[in-house]
Structures are given as structure tokens and as C-alpha cells.
Amino acid sequence: MAAQTRERILDTSLAAFGLRGYDSTSLDEMATELGITKQAILYHFSSKEHLLTATIELAVAELGSALGGASKPQSRGFQRIEDLVRATFSLAARRPEVLGLVRLVTRQGGVASGELASAMSVMLGDAVRFVEAEMIAGRFRRLEPRMLLLAVYSAVIGVATEPEVMRALGLEPDLRSLVKARRETIEFLRAALIAD
Amino acid sequence: MAAQTRERILDTSLAAFGLRGYDSTSLDEMATELGITKQAILYHFSSKEHLLTATIELAVAELGSALGGASKPQSRGFQRIEDLVRATFSLAARRPEVLGLVRLVTRQGGVASGELASAMSVMLGDAVRFVEAEMIAGRFRRLEPRMLLLAVYSAVIGVATEPEVMRALGLEPDLRSLVKARRETIEFLRAALIAD
DNA sequence: CAGATAACTTACCAAATGGTAAGTCTGTGA
DNA sequence: TCACAGACTTACCATTTGGTAAGTTATCTG
Numbered sequence: 061m062a063a064q065t066r067e068r069i070l071d072t073s074l075a076a077f078g079l080r081g082y083d084s085t086s087l088d089e090m091a092t093e094l095g096i097t098k099q100a101i102l103y104h105f106s107s108k109e110h111l112l113t114a115t116i117e118l119a120v121a122e123l124g125s126a127l128g129g130a131s132k133p134q135s136r137g138f139q140r141i142e143d144l145v146r147a148t149f150s151l152a153a154r155r156p157e158v159l160g161l162v163r164l165v166t167r168q169g170g171v172a173s174g175e176l177a178s179a180m181s182v183m184l185g186d187a188v189r190f191v192e193a194e195m196i197a198g199r200f201r202r203l204e205p206r207m208l209l210l211a212v213y214s215a216v217i218g219v220a221t222e223p224e225v226m227r228a229l230g231l232e233p234d235l236r237s238l239v240k241a242r243r244e245t246i247e248f249l250r251a252a253l254i255a256d
Numbered sequence: 257m258a259a260q261t262r263e264r265i266l267d268t269s270l271a272a273f274g275l276r277g278y279d280s281t282s283l284d285e286m287a288t289e290l291g292i293t294k295q296a297i298l299y300h301f302s303s304k305e306h307l308l309t310a311t312i313e314l315a316v317a318e319l320g321s322a323l324g325g326a327s328k329p330q331s332r333g334f335q336r337i338e339d340l341v342r343a344t345f346s347l348a349a350r351r352p353e354v355l356g357l358v359r360l361v362t363r364q365g366g367v368a369s370g371e372l373a374s375a376m377s378v379m380l381g382d383a384v385r386f387v388e389a390e391m392i393a394g395r396f397r398r399l400e401p402r403m404l405l406l407a408v409y410s411a412v413i414g415v416a417t418e419p420e421v422m423r424a425l426g427l428e429p430d431l432r433s434l435v436k437a438r439r440e441t442i443e444f445l446r447a448a449l450i451a452d
Numbered sequence: 453c454a455g456a457t458a459a460c461t462t463a464c465c466a467a468a469t470g471g472t473a474a475g476t477c478t479g480t481g482a
Numbered sequence: 483t484c485a486c487a488g489a490c491t492t493a494c495c496a497t498t499t500g501g502t503a504a505g506t507t508a509t510c511t512g
Contacts, residue, residue, distance in 0.1 A: 244403035
């Protein structure tokens, strides 16, 4: 029962931190939700901040496995971007809390963010090299690679995790709309990226 | 001294809520920062939630005046988009907390978000009509207008308010980089939007 | 069977939180 | 000058917060 509880706590904290935020989530709340006491949480994770660190680790792992599969080095040109965007939207639909936590950490920074930051650094470094190679090969439009990636990243994460804005646009953030949003995002990126 | 204090409180709360978040900001903290007592805040705003409502009102006003000037109906085609993006980046540099609050509210939703939501609905409604007109005129690529706007919105807000991601990309989020980010974002959008 | 260890719970606690009640001071109009 | 209202402060308060200390129970080991 031990390891299971640990995992259940991490599951709950990922959802809570990712969807509601760190300060907005209390340990008591989570404990009640899990049907255990707060002290059981503090038995497995010695403080709330340690729990956050472990939660970020979990999110990094999930992010890696979700996007790692999609970024097969063999696929080239825009196909690879499309694969990544599809994987990101799939993750947003299946586990919105993971991207929520990514956003939380990338915004607030903070102590525990080191791991996610470095994991993202690696992923983004690979991405920069990929984009540069595609530009040199003449398949992608020539833009500043890092800024381009920042725009792509922002567009995808934004579309995938901004339900209130979708509502303001008169779109319900259901699965069908997400599929549509994914298709349109890919078309948008295709237009922006592919060299004439 | 009365009206001044009220405004000073709103200034501080806009910065605090917009940059740190609602739950992460305590009234005592803000009061100390202002050199007054918490009860002085509660004298002007009967509860923390009322303060948030008033703060959102202020942010809506600032957002409106910052972007309203840029969206002159006379400018057409991509120029109008460029004006808007410039205005957004200018706001991000001058008063990052305003966009921070917009993001906070659009993400969390909540009770007090009604005003911002409706203000954004109006702005986005105008934008949808503008984009549709440009598409019909053949100046913009044909994409789903609302999804397109969501992607544009996400890209701009993301680039303008995502300092940690910039750091992960090896870019310092200083003024020079922001200028560069603005230029690249505009180029990115130009490529994505303008019909061949 | 003894006892150690892992996995908890019960019982607290100090600090911080949003909020109430009751004063205090200062200017202002009658 | 005197009442009075506006703009606060001082004094509290109940609740919630993250966290500690001390059990309790079950399982495994020698």
C-alpha cells in the first residue's frame, strides 16, 4: 500500500498544482480528497515544497514520454513539427494538468523549477538545432530560430491550455473544438514556417 | 489623501495580483508595502474579492487604452495587426502586470472575471469581423478566423509574458530581447497571415 | 516470539489569513 | 465651537495553513 499511496499523492498534487496553482492548493484539501490525513502526505514528502519538486519531476517525465515519442529524429521538415503539435494537443486533452504545471513553473520560476527548466533547455536546444538545419536546407523560412520557437511554443501551449479565451471567442473547449483547434494550429504553423 | 490612497492600493494590487497571483498575495503584505494597515485596504474595498474586482476593472481600462489607440479602424490589412502587436509588446514592457492579470483571469475564470471576459469578448468579436473581412478581401490567408485569432493571441501574449521560457532558450528577457522578440513575432505573423 | 521498521493517525502548535468592532484624528460646514 | 463625516488605526478573532511530536498498527526478520 506504501508505494501506491505515494503515487496517488503525486497524481493528486499534479492535478491540483497544475490546474489550480501551488498556493491555491492546501495539503489538507488534497489529503481529504485522497481519504488520508495531511500527515500521511508529509510522511512521504517532508514539506510542501518537496512535494512540488517531486510533482515537477513527474510532470517532466510525463512530458518527456508524451513528446519524446513524437520527436522521432527520422521524420523531417514540417512533418516533425506536426507530430509534435499533435502530441502536445493529445497531452492537453488527456492530461491538461501536465501542461498546466509546465506553465505554472515556467511563469513563476522559483527554486524547484530547476529540473523542468533544464529539461526544457535540452528539448529546446534540440529544437533550435532542428529548426536551423531545416532553414539551411531551405525547407523552413529564414527567421531567428529561438524567437521562432518561442512563438510556436506560445501558440501551441496557449491554444491547448487557454479554455477561457476559447469561451470568449464563442467556442466551447470540448474535445471536438480541441481537434479543430489542433488542425487550425497546424495550418497556421505550416503557413508561417514553410518556405515559399 | 483619500482618493490617492485608493489609487495607490489599486496600483499595488494590480502589480501583486498580476505578477504573483491572487492567492499568493496577502492583504497584510500589500498594506506593509504601502505603509498602511490592512484595515485601510478593507476600508476602501470591503473584501479581498472586491479588491480583485476593482483591480480587474483597472486592468481592463488600461488594456483598453493601450490597445484601443492601436486598433484604428482606418489602418488595414496586416498593418493593423502589426500596430496591435506593437502596442501589446509596449504594454508588456511598460506594465507587465496588466497582461499578467489578463492571463490570471483568463485562466482561472472565477466570479470576478465577468467584466474582463465581456470586455475581451467585445475586442475579440471586433477582431473576428476584421479578420473575416481581410480574408474576403483576399489579403489574409483563409483560415478559421476564431482559431486563427486564438493562435495569434496565444503567440503574442506568450512571447510577451513568458520570461522563463526565454531564459530556457538562452535569451535574457531584457528590453533589447523584447524588441527583437517583437520584430520576430511580427515577421512570424506576417508569414502566417498574408495570402500568397 | 521479540523487536524493529514502514506506514500511517491522533493530537497539537505557531504563524498567517481575511475580516469585524471600536476607537482616533482631522478637516469642514452650520 | 460643535457636531459630524471621512479616513484611517488599534485591538481582536475564527479559521486555515504548513509543520512537529508522539503514538498505533501491521508486516517482516532474526
